Amino acid sequence: MAAWAASFKKDFRLTRSFFFVGLVMNLMILSLTLFITHGDNLYPFIPLLAVVALHVFYLPLFLFTSLRTEAGHLHLWLHNPQSAAALLLSKILNGLIMTIISLIVLYAMAGLLLISRFHLIEPHWTDTWMAGWLIFVHVILISVGIGVWVILLWSLYHALKYRIGRWNWLVILAAVILPSWIGSLFDSSSLYKMLTQWGSLEMNFPTFSIDPIPAYAGEYLYHFIITVGLFYLSAWIMDRKAEV
Amino acid sequence: MIELTNVSKTYKKRSVIANISFTVPLGKIIGIVGENGSGKSTILKMIAGLLQPTTGTVTVNGENAHRRISKHVSYLSDRDSFYPFFTVREAIAYQASQFSDFNLAKAEEIMAYMALDPDKKISALSKGNRGRLKIVLTLARNVPYLLMDEPLSGLDPMVRHAIVKGMISYLDLETQTLIMTSHEISEIEPILDSFIAIKDGALVRKTEVEHLHESEGLGITDWMKKAYLE
Numbered sequence: 411m412a413a414w415a416a417s418f419k420k421d422f423r424l425t426r427s428f429f430f431v432g433l434v435m436n437l438m439i440l441s442l443t444l445f446i447t448h449g450d451n452l453y454p455f456i457p458l459l460a461v462v463a464l465h466v467f468y469l470p471l472f473l474f475t476s477l478r479t480e481a482g483h484l485h486l487w488l489h490n491p492q493s494a495a496a497l498l499l500s501k502i503l504n505g506l507i508m509t510i511i512s513l514i515v516l517y518a519m520a521g522l523l524l525i526s527r528f529h530l531i532e533p534h535w536t537d538t539w540m541a542g543w544l545i546f547v548h549v550i551l552i553s554v555g556i557g558v559w560v561i562l563l564w565s566l567y568h569a570l571k572y573r574i575g576r577w578n579w580l581v582i583l584a585a586v587i588l589p590s591w592i593g594s595l596f597d598s599s600s601l602y603k604m605l606t607q608w609g610s611l612e613m614n615f616p617t618f619s620i621d622p623i624p625a626y627a628g629e630y631l632y633h634f635i636i637t638v639g640l641f642y643l644s645a646w647i648m649d650r651k652a653e654v
Numbered sequence: 655m656i657e658l659t660n661v662s663k664t665y666k667k668r669s670v671i672a673n674i675s676f677t678v679p680l681g682k683i684i685g686i687v688g689e690n691g692s693g694k695s696t697i698l699k700m701i702a703g704l705l706q707p708t709t710g711t712v713t714v715n716g717e718n719a720h721r722r723i724s725k726h727v728s729y730l731s732d733r734d735s736f737y738p739f740f741t742v743r744e745a746i747a748y749q750a751s752q753f754s755d756f757n758l759a760k761a762e763e764i765m766a767y768m769a770l771d772p773d774k775k776i777s778a779l780s781k782g783n784r785g786r787l788k789i790v791l792t793l794a795r796n797v798p799y800l801l802m803d804e805p806l807s808g809l810d811p812m813v814r815h816a817i818v819k820g821m822i823s824y825l826d827l828e829t830q831t832l833i834m835t836s837h838e839i840s841e842i843e844p845i846l847d848s849f850i851a852i853k854d855g856a857l858v859r860k861t862e863v864e865h866l867h868e869s870e871g872l873g874i875t876d877w878m879k880k881a882y883l884e
Contacts, residue, residue, distance in 0.1 A: 416751035423739050483735030485704055490752055491725040572705075575666035650720050654704040 413492055417500040425476045429508045432468070433515060436461065440519045452530055458520050462545060465513055469553040470560045472505035477564045484568070484654045494648035498561055498641070502554070509553055513546055537615040544613060551633075558637050559586070562644040569651035606632045655679055656701055656799060656831075661710035663696050663855075670696050672855040673710070680798055681827050683845050686835045687874060688852035689882065694835040695732055697852070698801045701833070702729040714799060724753075730792040732803040732835075734784055736776045742787055743772035749791045760824065761794035767820050781808040789817065793824050800825070802834040806841060814841045821845075839875050849874055853882060 439461050447454045480487040490497065520542075524531070531538050563582050570578050596602050609627025656678040663671040671693045678684060686694045699705040700712045703719040712719040714726050736745060746765065750756040765772060768786040776784065785808040792800060805821070806814050822845050825832055836842050843863060851858040851874075858881060866877055 413752050413754075416748055420737060420748060424737065483733065485699075485702075485729065485731045485733070486735055486737065488704060488721045489702060489724045489729050491722055491754075492752070493722070572665045649722060651706065652721070653706060654699060 414496050414500060417490075417492065417497060418504065421476060421500050421504045424479055425472060425504060425508075428472055428475050429511075432508065432512050436512060436515050436519070450527065450530070452527065454523050455520060458516055458523070462513065462516050462549060465509060465516075465549045466552040466556060468509045468512060469502070469505040469550075469557040472508060473501060473557045473560045474564070476501050476505070477561070481564075481568070484652075488648070488652065488654060493645065494565075494652075495642065495645040498645060498648070502557065502561075505557065506550070506554070509550060513549065517542065517546070534617040537617045540613075541615060541618075551630075555633060555637050558640045558644070562640050562647075565644045565647040565652055568653060569647050572653055602632075655715065656833075657711075657713045658697070658700070659711045659713075661700065661707045661712060663693070663700065663705065664708045670855050671700075671707075674852075674855075674857045675710075676850060676857065676860050678799075678831055678833060680829065680831050682847045683822075683825070683827070683832045684834070685839070685842055685846045685849040685874070686833060686852060687839055687849055687878060688858075692852045693855040694852055695803050696855075697850075698729070698803050698833065698835065701799070702727050702801055704729070725755075726797055727799045727801060728753075728792045728795040728797045730788050730800075730802040730805055732807060734781060734808070736784065736787070738775070738777040740776050741772065742770050742774055742776065742779070745776060745787060745791065746772075746794075749794070753795055753797075755796040757794050757796055760796075761790055764790045764793055764820070764824055768817070782810055782813075785809050786817070789821065793821060796826075796829075798830055800830060800832045802832065804835055804837065806836050806838045814838060818842060818845060839878070840873070843874050846874075851878065851881065858882075 439457055443454045443457045487497065528535075563585060566585055567578060567582055570581055574581055606628035607626050611625040611627055611630075613623040613625055615622075658677075659675050661671055661674045662669065674697070686697060688694050696705060700707055701714065701719055703712075703714075703721045703723040706720075714723050717723060717726075719727075737748070740748060742765065746758070746761050750758050750761070768783075768790060770779075770783060770786055770790065774783075776787065779787065785805070789802075789805055792802060792805075806817065809817060818841055821832070834842060846863045848860065848862045849866075850860045863874065866872060866874065870877060872880070
């Protein structure tokens, strides 16, 4: 555990500028929003909401940055008795904490903007609160899903770079396109529906004029299993096949 | 024991190591010599599990060498790379946290011998001092196998001899083997038990240094001039 904790601290120092730049960008977006929007309306929330949605790419970008830095001195990172899963989890947890802090900062900014405009959303407050939480959780879930793909492609690249040469990127591209295509075919099959459409978690927002959003516990479990599977595949590639 | 059996390594389509086999027992200091690009670093990286052979097998204590073989192997890279935000002391503490066999007291001793300032940031160290730090980090581990790729690179010629001497004194030759590559062959030759000569990825010779001296009356450099150039 001490070894992992030291890796975790090292990973934070390796990528802390990414985190602080992100926070400064949040503040800049808030300042810009306040500068260009005037009046008693909800327009200032549009850029904030867009930035919250863009946080699905926060963890993937964080992981890409961290892994790219390690790639500059790969032996330093990989010559280590810890499992690749442990080394990667240190990065993922760093990125997750940074994602959550960045989102909290954005939500706090939104809260500050809301104080004087609360009367505008008061009739929708319960649904807004719920939607805010659901967006928060789903941004993180999607972010982890994409982040694991970044790790998989990175480890594939480092396993193949001396084997395939200039066709390496083609293989990486195929590793993205083929599973996505097969995945989308499977997602539209009746087998997928049978496997995943259980445990309804339908999301209702009665005060927003929108239809209920269907969701199933089975779908969340399915994506969780896929994400964990891809993570362990990446870790196996890093442990056994990645080259320095 | 380290064992390479029929090992070949190809980078893309370029053959770097061609069907090499040899074993390395415990308690020896072995030099791998050869021209630039002959495959010396590749061999060390394969033993450290940081490269995989294209064909053949590399085992350390009977275990296939993959990156987690680092529990038995301490590896010093020829590349001048560190986490630059660490001070010397932090780099040593980080190494100690990662390797349970890391001997902190020994590291402090070697650090003092190498005249390194523990509070200095790595990014502010000279190339020579970064080289010394790499030696501290590698040598302070109590592992059976130490692999050093060009450990003397970047060091002043005046201090190389003292550092080589120091390296020997911090090795436990009953339980440890040191395999090193170096272009400063004359500096390391006095401490080598045997050497492995590589040319164009093929094993040219593996023999005891003493045997070379006795049988041919030559040092390694002179023998190489003869064997590689003629």
